[in-house]
Amino acid sequence: LSKIIAVSNQKGGVGKTTTAINVAASLAANDLKVLLVDSDPQGNATSGVGIRKDLENSSLYHVLLGHAPIADAVVATEMEGLHLLPADKNLVGANLEMVGVNQRETLLRAALETVRDQYDYILIDCPPALDLLTLNALMAADSVLVPIQCEFFALEGISELMDTLDRIRASFHHAIALEGIVLTMYDERTNLTRQVANDLREFFGTDVLKTVIPRSIKLAEAPSFGKPVMLYDVRSKGAESYIQLAKEILSHGKQE
Amino acid sequence: LSKIIAVSNQKGGVGKTTTAINVAASLAANDLKVLLVDSDPQGNATSGVGIRKDLENSSLYHVLLGHAPIADAVVATEMEGLHLLPADKNLVGANLEMVGVNQRETLLRAALETVRDQYDYILIDCPPALDLLTLNALMAADSVLVPIQCEFFALEGISELMDTLDRIRASFHHAIALEGIVLTMYDERTNLTRQVANDLREFFGTDVLKTVIPRSIKLAEAPSFGKPVMLYDVRSKGAESYIQLAKEILSHGKQE
Numbered sequence: 001l002s003k004i005i006a007v008s009n010q011k012g013g014v015g016k017t018t019t020a021i022n023v024a025a026s027l028a029a030n031d032l033k034v035l036l037v038d039s040d041p042q043g044n045a046t047s048g049v050g051i052r053k054d055l056e057n058s059s060l061y062h063v064l065l066g067h068a069p070i071a072d073a074v075v076a077t078e079m080e081g082l083h084l085l086p087a088d089k090n091l092v093g094a095n096l097e098m099v100g101v102n103q104r105e106t107l108l109r110a111a112l113e114t115v116r117d118q119y120d121y122i123l124i125d126c127p128p129a130l131d132l133l134t135l136n137a138l139m140a141a142d143s144v145l146v147p148i149q150c151e152f153f154a155l156e157g158i159s160e161l162m163d164t165l166d167r168i169r170a171s172f173h174h175a176i177a178l179e180g181i182v183l184t185m186y187d188e189r190t191n192l193t194r195q196v197a198n199d200l201r202e203f204f205g206t207d208v209l210k211t212v213i214p215r216s217i218k219l220a221e222a223p224s225f226g227k228p229v230m231l232y233d234v235r236s237k238g239a240e241s242y243i244q245l246a247k248e249i250l251s252h253g254k255q256e
Numbered sequence: 257l258s259k260i261i262a263v264s265n266q267k268g269g270v271g272k273t274t275t276a277i278n279v280a281a282s283l284a285a286n287d288l289k290v291l292l293v294d295s296d297p298q299g300n301a302t303s304g305v306g307i308r309k310d311l312e313n314s315s316l317y318h319v320l321l322g323h324a325p326i327a328d329a330v331v332a333t334e335m336e337g338l339h340l341l342p343a344d345k346n347l348v349g350a351n352l353e354m355v356g357v358n359q360r361e362t363l364l365r366a367a368l369e370t371v372r373d374q375y376d377y378i379l380i381d382c383p384p385a386l387d388l389l390t391l392n393a394l395m396a397a398d399s400v401l402v403p404i405q406c407e408f409f410a411l412e413g414i415s416e417l418m419d420t421l422d423r424i425r426a427s428f429h430h431a432i433a434l435e436g437i438v439l440t441m442y443d444e445r446t447n448l449t450r451q452v453a454n455d456l457r458e459f460f461g462t463d464v465l466k467t468v469i470p471r472s473i474k475l476a477e478a479p480s481f482g483k484p485v486m487l488y489d490v491r492s493k494g495a496e497s498y499i500q501l502a503k504e505i506l507s508h509g510k511q512e
């Protein structure tokens with residue numbers, strides 16, 4: 001059975017897409033079958049793995065609104081074992097268009113059910129919001145991986161996200177687990193980073209994953225070549241840290 | 257008459273809030289009356305100027321949905337001449353709640369009309385999305401200031417934002433101008449930054465503002481003290497660059 005992990009944080013620019021792409025690629029490098037779902041209208045996960053956003057093809061938008069079966073939208077990527085369910089511009093309208101649809105919060109779960117047995121892991125990259133697209137991802141997922149930058153504004157939003165998870169468990173009766181909080185763009189030279197990291201470890205304990213992702217320019221360069229960092233520069237600190245993070249996630253196993 | 261400037265970019269973490277707070281504070285330091293509007297449910301602009309988000313008080317949410325007049329929600333800040341229309345958690349639901357309201361895209365414009373004559377400048381901090389909250393800000397604004405990080409994913413989203421502005425001009429007959437594109441977190445040591453900056457200047461010409469905001473840790477530290485950077489460390493590169501940016505915006509004048 002596959003494990004579905006949503007990568008979510010409503011704070012913008014904390015490394016959600018970078019984490020979703022590179023954890024997905026690192027899992028695939030372990031001879032696993034992985035599907036990366038891009039549920040962000042910006043489509044960064046789509047271009048970050050080298051897929052051109054093409055309005056001729058089906059995308060997550062068409063799958064959510066029932067215009068195409070998921071099998072028509074999924075594409076292979078340059079990375080062996082890594083498939084993508086791409087986003088395109090249409091997704092901008094999805095939040096409003098889903099408002100009137102029956103069972104609007106489980107549209108993604110229903111779509112993924114039909115392909116779940118073909119993959120070991122499914123990772124969902126979320127937009128920087130607590131909107132219907134993110135709610136769909138959280139309702140489809142077994143667990144949520146929360147990337148966070150060690151800065152003040154990012155710290156502020158984390159309790160809001162935890163409240164949202166509690167509301168999902170209580171009102172939608174969906175037992176979503178916390179896969180973990182991962183510290184990203186970690187710059188050990190600054191006091192701010194160390195202080196915020198301390199605060200997070202004090203508050204969340206072992207929910208803060210051991211693997212820390214350092215700030216590494218290779219991680220910011222790789223998407224402009226449409227490659228996960230391990231295909232761009234496998235010896236970089238960025239690549240090594242995501243390989244390590246994937247190992248830590250694998251060690252959690254699939255059952256909660 | 258006051259000038260209303262929206263600070264918007266659907267890409268997350270590019271420095272929208274940091275720019276909105278520090279341009280607003282720098283304008284206020286020029287003996288001008290400035291209102292900062294926090295239209296992001298995260299409420300970072302609110303806490304970034306030291307205002308506690310308190311569910312007892314009125315906020316932008318109550319103003320948009322007609323539960324309170326704007327005068328009840330606006331508060332003074334520690335900075336002389338700088339007022340704030342705060343956000344609170346309720347704002348998370350505003351996008352869905354506004355869907356059914358008449359003239360949903362001009363609710364903010366209507367509210368700001370009633371206080372516009374009390375301020376020289378009104379700055380609106382937008383969430384990282386092209387949603388109804390952002391549409392309200394763009395429909396209320398005379399111009400839009402677009403912060404952008406010089407990285408690949410940020411570059412990708414800029415054409416989407418420009419398309420949105422064209423759609424607003426065409427279908428809502430609202431002549432929103434581009435105040436400018438401001439390069440933020442600029443790190444001149446990396447090739448990626450210089451390459452993306454070149455691409456932007458080639459494509460957008462003089463719409464890319466002369467003032468560039470460098471990466472400066474003081475800008476990331478100031479919000480944890482609830483202060484604009486000029487109250488936290490006025491001699492820092494961060495403070496100086498925003499004082500310079502405010503001067504450049506003042507030189508544009510109020511008429512397009």
Ligand SMILES: Nc1ncnc2c1ncn2[C@@H]1O[C@H](COP(=O)(O)OP(=O)(O)OP(=O)(O)O)[C@@H](O)[C@H]1O
Nearest residue numbers: 012013014015016017018128185215216220268407
């Ligand atoms: N560890 C890192 N070191 C250096 N740069 C990084 C790192 N992680 C991410 N980046 C860069 O920082 C920027 C923000 O990261 P990313 O786009 O992955 O965040 P996000 O949370 O997905 O943003 P959004 O909220 O817009 O979806 C990108 O330009 C990315 O290339």
Ligand SMILES: Nc1ncnc2c1ncn2[C@@H]1O[C@H](COP(=O)(O)OP(=O)(O)OP(=O)(O)O)[C@@H](O)[C@H]1O
Nearest residue numbers: 012151268269270271272273274384441471472476
């Ligand atoms: N020039 C700078 N130098 C260093 N750090 C900065 C700079 N500008 C912003 N930051 C920090 O980078 C992070 C992102 O900035 P900010 O929150 O202002 O972006 P944003 O676009 O408003 O994000 P969101 O999309 O979540 O609203 C914050 O932690 C902020 O303190």
Ligand SMILES: [Mg+2]
Nearest residue numbers: 016017040044
């Ligand atoms: Mg992203």
Ligand SMILES: [Mg+2]
Nearest residue numbers: 272273296300
């Ligand atoms: Mg912000």
